[in-house]
Amino acid sequence: MTSKDQTPSKDQTPSNDQTPSKNQTPEESAAEVRAADVALDTAGGTLEPSIVPVSSQSGDTGHHEGSTMRRIVMGNGFVSVLAVIVALFLGGLLIASTDKTVAETAGYFFARPTDFLLALWNAMTKSYVALFQGSVFNPRQGLMPLLETMTVATPLICAGLGVALAFRAGLFNIGAQGQIIISATLAAYVGFTWHLPFGLHLLLVIIMGVLGGAAWGAIVGVLKARTGAHEVIVTIMLNYVALFLLDFLLNTAAFRRPGDNSPISPRLDETAAYPVIIPGSRLHLGFLVAVLLTYGVWWMLNRSTIGFEFRAVGANPVAARTAGVKVPRATILVMAFAGALAAFGGVAQVAGTEKVLTGGIAAQIGFDAITVALLGRSTPWGTFFAGLLFGAFRAGAVQMQIQTGTPIDIVLVVQSLIVLFIAAPPLIRSIFRLEPKKKNKTPKAARKAALANAAGGAK
Amino acid sequence: MGVVKLELKGISKAFGTFYANQDIDLVVEPGQIHCLLGENGAGKSTLMNVLYGLYEPTAGQILVDDKLVNFRGPGDAMAAGIGMVHQHFMLVPVFTVAENVALGAEPTSFGGVLSIDETRKKIRDISQKYGFHVDPDALVEDLPVGVQQRVEIIKALVREAKVLILDEPTAVLTPQETDELLDIMRQLKAGGTSIVFISHKLREVKAVSDVITVIRRGRVVGDAPPTALASELASMMVGRPVSLTLDKATAQPKETTFVVKDLTVRAPNGTNVVDGISFDIAQGEILAVAGVQGNGQTELTEAILGIQPHVTGSVTLDGKQLLGLPVKDVLRSGVGFVPEDRTVDGLVGPFSVAENLVLDLYDQAPFTSGISMKPSKVAENAEAKIQEFDIRTPSAGAAAGTLSGGNQQKVVMARELSRPLRLFIASQPTRGVDVGSIEFLHKRIVAERDVGTPVMIISTELDEVIELADRIAVLYKGKLVGIVPAGTPRDTLGLMMAGVGPEGGSHDE
Numbered sequence: 001m002t003s004k005d006q007t008p009s010k011d012q013t014p015s016n017d018q019t020p021s022k023n024q025t026p027e028e029s030a031a032e033v034r035a036a037d038v039a040l041d042t043a044g045g046t047l048e049p050s051i052v053p054v055s056s057q058s059g060d061t062g063h064h065e066g067s068t069m070r071r072i073v074m075g076n077g078f079v080s081v082l083a084v085i086v087a088l089f090l091g092g093l094l095i096a097s098t099d100k101t102v103a104e105t106a107g108y109f110f111a112r113p114t115d116f117l118l119a120l121w122n123a124m125t126k127s128y129v130a131l132f133q134g135s136v137f138n139p140r141q142g143l144m145p146l147l148e149t150m151t152v153a154t155p156l157i158c159a160g161l162g163v164a165l166a167f168r169a170g171l172f173n174i175g176a177q178g179q180i181i182i183s184a185t186l187a188a189y190v191g192f193t194w195h196l197p198f199g200l201h202l203l204l205v206i207i208m209g210v211l212g213g214a215a216w217g218a219i220v221g222v223l224k225a226r227t228g229a230h231e232v233i234v235t236i237m238l239n240y241v242a243l244f245l246l247d248f249l250l251n252t253a254a255f256r257r258p259g260d261n262s263p264i265s266p267r268l269d270e271t272a273a274y275p276v277i278i279p280g281s282r283l284h285l286g287f288l289v290a291v292l293l294t295y296g297v298w299w300m301l302n303r304s305t306i307g308f309e310f311r312a313v314g315a316n317p318v319a320a321r322t323a324g325v326k327v328p329r330a331t332i333l334v335m336a337f338a339g340a341l342a343a344f345g346g347v348a349q350v351a352g353t354e355k356v357l358t359g360g361i362a363a364q365i366g367f368d369a370i371t372v373a374l375l376g377r378s379t380p381w382g383t384f385f386a387g388l389l390f391g392a393f394r395a396g397a398v399q400m401q402i403q404t405g406t407p408i409d410i411v412l413v414v415q416s417l418i419v420l421f422i423a424a425p426p427l428i429r430s431i432f433r434l435e436p437k438k439k440n441k442t443p444k445a446a447r448k449a450a451l452a453n454a455a456g457g458a459k
Numbered sequence: 460m461g462v463v464k465l466e467l468k469g470i471s472k473a474f475g476t477f478y479a480n481q482d483i484d485l486v487v488e489p490g491q492i493h494c495l496l497g498e499n500g501a502g503k504s505t506l507m508n509v510l511y512g513l514y515e516p517t518a519g520q521i522l523v524d525d526k527l528v529n530f531r532g533p534g535d536a537m538a539a540g541i542g543m544v545h546q547h548f549m550l551v552p553v554f555t556v557a558e559n560v561a562l563g564a565e566p567t568s569f570g571g572v573l574s575i576d577e578t579r580k581k582i583r584d585i586s587q588k589y590g591f592h593v594d595p596d597a598l599v600e601d602l603p604v605g606v607q608q609r610v611e612i613i614k615a616l617v618r619e620a621k622v623l624i625l626d627e628p629t630a631v632l633t634p635q636e637t638d639e640l641l642d643i644m645r646q647l648k649a650g651g652t653s654i655v656f657i658s659h660k661l662r663e664v665k666a667v668s669d670v671i672t673v674i675r676r677g678r679v680v681g682d683a684p685p686t687a688l689a690s691e692l693a694s695m696m697v698g699r700p701v702s703l704t705l706d707k708a709t710a711q712p713k714e715t716t717f718v719v720k721d722l723t724v725r726a727p728n729g730t731n732v733v734d735g736i737s738f739d740i741a742q743g744e745i746l747a748v749a750g751v752q753g754n755g756q757t758e759l760t761e762a763i764l765g766i767q768p769h770v771t772g773s774v775t776l777d778g779k780q781l782l783g784l785p786v787k788d789v790l791r792s793g794v795g796f797v798p799e800d801r802t803v804d805g806l807v808g809p810f811s812v813a814e815n816l817v818l819d820l821y822d823q824a825p826f827t828s829g830i831s832m833k834p835s836k837v838a839e840n841a842e843a844k845i846q847e848f849d850i851r852t853p854s855a856g857a858a859a860g861t862l863s864g865g866n867q868q869k870v871v872m873a874r875e876l877s878r879p880l881r882l883f884i885a886s887q888p889t890r891g892v893d894v895g896s897i898e899f900l901h902k903r904i905v906a907e908r909d910v911g912t913p914v915m916i917i918s919t920e921l922d923e924v925i926e927l928a929d930r931i932a933v934l935y936k937g938k939l940v941g942i943v944p945a946g947t948p949r950d951t952l953g954l955m956m957a958g959v960g961p962e963g964g965s966h967d968e
Contacts, residue, residue, distance in 0.1 A: 070809075304830045305822040312818065315807045321766060322796070322804040323819035324787035 070315075072423050073167045074378050079421075082428050084375070084389070087417035092124035094413060095406050099123035127406045134399020135392035145395060147281035151353060153391025155180070155345035157290040159369035160387050161297050162217075162341035164378040166231075168301060169334040170314035175220060175235025176342040177366025178242035183213035183343030184350040185246055188265055188357035189255070191272035191350065201271040202351065209347040210340045216242065217339020218332055225328035231335070239366070247359050255357065265357035274352040286348035290384075293344060298380040300337075310334050342366065371419050390415065463524055463540050463621040463653065464489050465510075470519035472505055479505040481677045483519070487622060487653050492644060494656045494668035494685075498696055498893045499864060502677040503657045507624050510655075511543045512536040542615025543624040546631075548607050552600035557582055559599055560614050581617050589646050605636035609643070616652075623647065624655045629663055633751045634921055634953035641667045659696070659894075661689045662922070697894045705898075707905050710929040712741035717882050717913045722772035724758045724937075732758045734937040735772070740882075740913035745904070746942075747916040747928030751956055755937035756917045757799060760886050764796055765789045776882050790819055793881030795907075797871050797888055799917065801864075805871040808860025812852050813841035815859040816874050840877075848873040849899065865896030872900060876907060883907050886917040901927060921952060 096102050102123050105116040135149045159176040166173035187209030196204065216238060223229040249255045250263035257266050274284035301307040312320040313330045321327050349361055372390055376382030393415065397408040421428050465487040472480040479502045487493045495503045508514045510521065512530030521528050523539050530536045533543070550559050561578040568574040582595040591609045599607060608628060615623055625644070629637045644654055644667055658664050664671055665685050673680040673695040680695050693701045717740045724733035733755045740746045750756055761767045763774050765786045774781045781789050790796065798804040806815050817826050817837055825836045841855035848869045852862055859870055868889065875883070885904060889897040904927060908914045918924050924931055931947060933940040933955040941961040943951070955961060 303832055303834070305827050305832055306830060308814070308821050308832060312807050312810065315809045316803075318804045319798075319807050319818070321786065322764070322798050324785070324790050326785065326787070 072425075073374060075422070075425055077377050077379075077382060079425050079428050080375050080377060080382070080386075082432055083418050083421035086421055086428065086431060087414050088128070090417055091410055091414040092128065093120075095127045095410055096120050096123035098406075127400055127404050127410075130400040130403040130406070131393070131396035131411075133396070133403070135396030138399075144281060145399070147278055147283040149388065149392045149395040150287050151282045151284065151391075152394045153387045154284075154287045154290050154352060155348045155365050156368055156372050156390050157384055157387035158293060158345035158348060159342040159365055160372035160376060160383040161293055161380060162338040162343075162345070163369050163373035164376060164380065164383045165297055165301070165310070165341060166334055166338040167373060167378040168314050169310040169330065170317065171224070171331065171334060171338075172232050173217070173220075173235060173335070173338050173342075174232055174370065175217065175238050175339075175366070176345070176369045177362055178235065178239035179213040179216045179339045179342035180346035180349065180362040180366050181239075181242040181246050182216045183209035183346030184357060184361045185249060185346075186212035187347045188268060188350045188361075191268035192266040193254075194272075195269060196271060198271040201269060202274065205268075205272045205351050206344075206347050209350070210343045213343020213346060214336045214340040217342070218336040220339075221332035221335030224335070225331040243359075246357075246361070250357070250359055263359055268351060268355050272351060273355055274348070282353060284348075284352040286344075286352040289344060290348070290387075293341060294380045294384045297341070301380065306333070342369065345369070368415070371415055374422050375418060465541070465622050465653065466522040466525070467506075467510065468520045468522065470506065470509060470521070471517045472502075472509055472514055473517040478517075478677050480509065480516075483674075483677075483679050485672060485679070487655055488670075489621075489653055490648055490651050491669040492648050492654045492656055492667055494658060494664045494671045495674060496658065496661075496664055496671050496692060496696060497674035498659055499891055501674045501696070503674055504626060505677075506674070507543065507626060507655065507657060510536070511541060511624065537618050537620065540619060540621035541624065542618060542620025542622070544608065544611040544615060544626065544628060546627040548611055550599045550607060550610060553598065555596050555598055556593055556602075556610050556613075557595040559610060560595075560617050564618060578617065582613055585613050585616050589643060589650070591643070603636075604631050605633075605639060608632070608640065612643070612647075620652070622653045622655065624657070626657045627659075628656070629658065629660060631752070633956050634949065635957055637663065660922075661692050664692070665689065693894055699895070701894055701898060705901050705905065705926050707927075708909070710744045710908065712744040712929070713911060715739045715741040715913075716777050717915075718773075718775045719763070720773045720775075722759070722762060722770065722774060724755070724762050724767050725769040725771075726758075730937075732937050733762060736934075736937075736939050738932055738939065738942060740915055742911045742913050743908055745908050745914040745916060745927050745929045746932060747918060747924040747930070748932045748934055749918065749921060749924040749952060749956060750934035752919045754934045756886065756919070756934060758937075759934070760796070760799070760884055760917060763789075763884065764794070787819075793879065795875035795878070795880045795883040795912075797868075797875050797883075797885035799886035799890070801867050801871050802860070806859045806867055809858050811841075811856045812845070812850065812859050812862070812870055813837050813855040815870050816841050816844050816877075818874060820874070820878070844870075844873040844877060848903075863893070864891040865893045865900075868892050868900060869896065872903060876903060880907065880912045882915070883912050884915045884917075887919065888916060889918075889923060890920075921949065921956075924952070925949070 096119075099119065101119040102116070105112075105119045109116045134145055136146050137143055138145060159180060162176050162179065163173050187205045190208045191201070191205045194201065194204065220231050220234045220238065223234050224231050247263070250265065255265050256262075257264060274286045274289075276282065276284050277288065299307075301311060309320065309325045309330050310333075312323070312325055313327055313334075317327050320330075345365055346362065349365070350357055354361060368390055372386045373383050375389070376384070376386035393411045397411040400406050400410075401408050467483060467485040470480055470483045470485075471478060483502075483506060485493075485506075495506070497503045505514065509516045510530075512532045512535050515531075521530065523541075528535070528539055530539070536543075551562065554562070557575050557579045560582055561573070561575055566574050566577040579595040582593060585591065586593045586595075591613065593606060593609055593613060599610060602610070608631075612623065628640060632640060641663065644656065647654060656664070656668060665687075668685050671683045671685060671687070671692065673683060673692065675696060675698055680698075683692060683695065690701070719739065720737045722733055722736045723731050726732045736755075736759065738746065748756060748759070758767055762770045763781065765781065765784055765788075770782060772782070776792055776794065779792060781792065781794075784792070802808065807818065810818070814821075814837065817840060820826060821832065821837075826833055826840070838855060844850065845852060845855060850862075850869045850873065851866050859867060862870070872885075872888070875885075883904075888904060889900055892900065901923075904914060904916065908929075916924070916927050918927075925945070928945045930942055930944055931952065932942045933952065935956065935958040940955045940958060943955070943961055947961075951961060
């Protein structure tokens with residue numbers, strides 16, 4: 001099968017050596033791999049031809065890793081609601097599994113299944129009714145429990161906003177815990193060592209606390225922007241630094257009560273505390289501050305130039321840079337703002353609810369804040385209501401344990417399940433048989449196929 | 460090598476409610492080069508993925524030699540004698556040619572020991588037979604793109620493919636490499652291999668195919684002989700008459716206001732990716748920078764914009780030095796910049812069209828006072844631009860990432876042309892854009908020239924360069940091979956893109 005004579009080529013094909021060799025830089029080939037992915041996605045024609053994303057031709061939307069995070073962090077709000085429902089249901093099953101009547105009726109399940117189901121239902125509802133009575137309303141106390149929920153939610157909302165804001169700018173702020181600790185420490189110090197008139201004292205407490213948290217956050221931003229350090233690692237480490245710094249300080253004379261060796265600070269002055277806004281409850285001014293902050297973050301993200309920059313950097317840093325946004329500056333700023341927001345949580349703890357500084361001042365708030373921000377889809381108002389929900393869990397759990405003997409820890413289980421379901425949206429979708437976004441399904445199959453193909457396919 | 464007749468009957472492929480392919484009939488006769496012509500997103504690649512077993516068709520049949528087949532994966536397709544070369548190569552760069560060819564169907568001797576020699580021999584045979592000049596022991600990463608492509612073809616041939624699908628094979632090649640590929644295709648055909656050639660480039664399609672099938676919006680529009688006029692083919696592709704030639708008055712260059720001198724960009728590895736480039740552009744003139752992708756174009760434009768670190772030399776606009784300024788200040792100096800890849804650096808996909816239309820103007824009047832943005836002004840601006848540039852979007856609030864390539868590019872272009880400019884730089888202005896939008900975008904670029912702005916176009920598509928340029932600069936390995944007037948013959952430009960200077964001297968090492 002010699003073909004030379006039939007070949008209609010005008011000239012002898014030039015030899016390879018003369019073909020221009022194209023040096024492929026690593027970025028380039030990486031881009032090509034990405035492009036190949038996308039080409040397969042879209043070539044699949046998963047979209048109307050007129051709206052096939054360009055990426056099919058010109059490279060790629062890039063940032064696969066980032067987009068996964070974005071999907072989890074900023075996904076569908078509906079999935080959030082369903083995640084809560086499923087988590088509550090599973091939590092309920094767990095509660096029921098320890099219930100005596102449920103165990104007894106299970107013994108003769110096949111004889112009278114209704115007994116078992118009824119017992120199951122009773123066990124679940126009893127605990128959740130108690131949870132509701134402890135967190136929203138009960139006949140004895142009226143709406144008092146709701147006020148308690150709001151109190152407990154205040155630091156969660158503030159810290160949650162800090163995490164959410166960073167998420168929106170593409171940064172994973174695990175450091176709310178450390179930021180809370182630092183701000184609480186500074187705020188408390190001002191609160192019990194300085195003695196100033198009402199108003200001025202509280203203002204200084206807030207300012208010092210917030211500056212402390214902002215600085216603690218800004219350290220992360222600076223390290224990330226200047227040296228490329230990963231914010232997750234830096235924030236985790238700074239959490240430890242803050243925690244042990246606090247432990248150390250509580251063992252120094254400056255922070256200890258005179259004549260007392262236990263690691264508890266003196267009580268903050270009355271002038272340094274958030275005033276209670278509804279007498280008879282613990283609800284303090286800090287809650288109103290949290291409402292204002294929520295509105296402020298909403299305004300910043302949606303109405304201000306700086307929020308526009310943050311969002312642009314979060315969604316596509318390369319395009320933001322090309323459009324003239326100073327990405328390093330935005331990184332530092334957003335971490336400072338995130339730290340400041342978390343710091344309001346620290347101030348609320350120390351000047352609102354606790355009024356003394358202890359080693360456990362931040363409890364788990366900084367970590368719960370991540371869940372709150374996730375559940376709130378990183379939107380300010382979503383975070384606000386997620387914070388309230390978690391506040392209700394916390395406030396109601398005590399009542400639940402008293403009334404039904406269900407351990408408080410069950411709330412932690414529910415919280416963890418919520419995170420699990422949010423992190424795995426397809427799970428929720430399959431449970432509720434929701435139509436997956438058409439976009440997501442086919443490309444995955446195509447990519448799998450592409451992989452098989454890349455490996456030769458001729459197995 | 461036997462010959463195979465391939466037939467697709469009534470193939471449909473639906474994704475949800477949307478049909479990417481609908482009722483497609485196609486017969487690839489043995490020993491023919493059958494071209495699938497269509498715009499991006501017309502459904503060509505979907506069809507080929509169906510044929511190759513990557514997708515299962517929603518309806519329809521595939522017949523090989525009049526026998527019904529059912530492919531469950533690429534393996535089945537290969538067994539039936541169908542091979543595919545993807546647009547983006549599926550090669551392991553650090554493996555040798557032989558290792559890559561063996562991968563997936565490794566020949567083994569007794570006890571599962573890899574016997575690569577067998578593959579090596581096959582490669583030599585095939586290479587000899589078709590004049591591929593491929594060394595089985597070369598590392599793939601050291602090979603030029605054109606040769607890598609041949610490795611892909613060899614991969615298919617070693618698996619005894621009798622029908623070869625080439626998906627947009629010329630997209631990554633220089634004009635010379637393209638010609639070589641076309642020759643190879645003719646040789647393969649002469650050797651009895653049928654080829655399905657997917658492309659949207661009319662010139663190549665006309666040069667090599669025996670039959671052309673045009674696909675539009677998932678359906679076969681019709682067949683055409685290779686002798687059909689380019690304009691006929693184009694209007695079949697688009698569905699309406701298209702003018703392929705741009706009406707463009709001769710340039711009226713005025714004062715030279717943009718001067719680049721000895722511009723050098725040093726890459727992190729120490730090499731100069733842009734190496735001592737000097738040129739200037741006059742007001743009312745288009746300078747097109749041609750070159751194969753990856754020869755320093757990206758770094759050149761990014762150096763002018765101020766993104767690249769390690770830049771030396773000088774870039775002056777209206778006598779003002781731009782080098783060393785932050786990006787924002789460069790843009791404020793009146794530079795309109797269309798980046799080379801809108802999805803990567805031109806648009807923020809999740810942002811709305813309206814927001815993307817102010818992506819680099821968001822902090823300026825009238826869109827902002829103080830730090831407070833004015834959503835109403837942003838929306839007004841969006842409505843105006845959507846009208847002016849005919850951006851097809853469901854609404855100004857739709858996420859830019861959901862628009863088609865052409866419309867995304869219009870968003871970028873509208874944004875960059877929406878302020879008084881002293882310099883306009885557009886990188887790959889029409890890459891991945893449908894034929895209809897190309898026409899529109901080219902007109903806007905020429906219009907910007909005609910109001911007296913110096914315009915710099917960077918394109919790897921020689922057709923586009925020839926179409927737009929008043930002068931043509933050719934980049935090769937970061938160096939300027941030369942600047943030649945518009946109307947320089949294609950062949951000369953092609954040689955320049957391979958590093959041979961306009962006077963015949965080589966710039967290669």
